[in-house]
Amino acid sequence: MVLTRIDWVRDHCHLLRAISTEFGRTRPFQGLTIGTGIHLEAKTVALILTLRDGGARLVCTGNLNTTQPDAVERLRAEGVTVIGGPTKDPERRGSYLDEVLTARPDLILDNGGDLFTRYLDRPYQGLLGGTEETTSGRMRLEPLRERLRRPILVVNDSPIKQFAENDHAVGQSSLESFLRLTNRTTNGEQVTVFGYGACGRGVAANFRGAYARVSVVEVDPVTRLRAHLDGLSTPPRDVAVAEADVIITVTGPVPRAIDTAIATSYLDRKYPHPRGLRPANPRNLQGYRSNPRVS
Numbered sequence: 001m002v003l004t005r006i007d008w009v010r011d012h013c014h015l016l017r018a019i020s021t022e023f024g025r026t027r028p029f030q031g032l033t034i035g036t037g038i039h040l041e042a043k044t045v046a047l048i049l050t051l052r053d054g055g056a057r058l059v060c061t062g063n064l065n066t067t068q069p070d071a072v073e074r075l076r077a078e079g080v081t082v083i084g085g086p087t088k089d090p091e092r093r094g095s096y097l098d099e100v101l102t103a104r105p106d107l108i109l110d111n112g113g114d115l116f117t118r119y120l121d122r123p124y125q126g127l128l129g130g131t132e133e134t135t136s137g138r139m140r141l142e143p144l145r146e147r148l149r150r151p152i153l154v155v156n157d158s159p160i161k162q163f164a165e166n167d168h169a170v171g172q173s174s175l176e177s178f179l180r181l182t183n184r185t186t187n188g189e190q191v192t193v194f195g196y197g198a199c200g201r202g203v204a205a206n207f208r209g210a211y212a213r214v215s216v217v218e219v220d221p222v223t224r225l226r227a228h229l230d231g232l233s234t235p236p237r238d239v240a241v242a243e244a245d246v247i248i249t250v251t252g253p254v255p256r257a258i259d260t261a262i263a264t265s266y267l268d269r270k271y272p273h274p275r276g277l278r279p280a281n282p283r284n285l286q287g288y289r290s291n292p293r294v295s
């Protein structure tokens with residue numbers, strides 16, 4: 001038998017495997033439907049199959065841009081209902097989320113607050129609560145607390161998640177993604193990191209470890225002092241942006257951490273393009289991939 005990547009990952013999720021064995025005996029989710037809007041990739045296949053082993057009926061869809069076809073295929077082969085597939089289209093994903101809610105899940109696993117906010121537009125009897133993965137999702141759902149009136153466990157608040165994922169894994173995967181997507185090296189590049197929370201610290205440390213020159217822009221003075229004492233430069237925002245070769249925002253959903261005017265002038269300066277090639281929306285960097293410096 002050929003061992004797939006998903007088998008390999010599943011074999012190495014030791015805690016989930018132990019929980020699966022226990023769930024096989026205790027079946028805590030027997031008779032319950034769990035709806036998910038989390039990333040669908042190898043590790044979450046292991047998570048979803050663990051919940052299935054606990055007796056749950058799963059109705060899943062993925063997130064924008066991240067759904068991996070082999071994960072979808074594997075879940076379907078295991079009898080899990082997966083709505084839709086990989087998509088970059090927010091509207092299409094919205095329709096997938098609505099279809100998950102049509103199954104009236106008893107519990108929701110959310111990532112970014114999309115399922116819970118859509119639930120408020122079309123409530124149904126029986127939702128017990130669920131989980132929200134991210135800081136961004138917590139910030140979005142907190143003002144809706146009175147309307148939701150259900151326990152929602154914020155996975156990001158777990159101390160283990162804070163250091164294992166936010167401090168370490170996010171920075172490492174950001175660096176890995178940067179290298180893979182841009183096909184550039186980081187050596188000697190001026191990288192500006194907006195936000196020096198758990199994730200920002202990891203991003204800054206990883207890029208510094210990859211021989212980039214790293215500066216930090218941070219609104220909180222105490223946190224900014226921390227960045228300074230960690231040996232990073234902390235110039236004023238406009239100076240940092242003007243000097244940057246690469247800007248990474250790790251602030252959470254704070255609107256306009258870098259406003260459009262700064263982003264536009266930064267992109268014009270860094271990546272001058274013949275008329276017509278520059279994307280109308282500076283937040284859409286797709287067009288810049290054709291630039292020889294980045295592609």
Ligand SMILES: NC(=O)c1ccc[n+]([C@@H]2O[C@H](COP(=O)([O-])OP(=O)(O)OC[C@H]3O[C@@H](n4cnc5c(N)ncnc54)[C@H](O)[C@@H]3O)[C@@H](O)[C@H]2O)c1
Pocket residue numbers: 134135136137156165166170194195196197198199200217218219220223250251252253254256257258
């Ligand atoms: N696996 C993942 O992809 C993953 C995991 C965890 C968190 N996240 C996301 O990463 C982001 C950051 O998470 P975190 O846990 O580090 O949050 P955090 O709250 O610990 O840190 C955010 C920092 O940004 C600073 N900040 C806010 N607005 C700013 C601005 N306009 N300019 C400069 N600094 C500003 C804040 O003062 C704070 O220090 C969130 O969007 C979160 O959802 C992603």
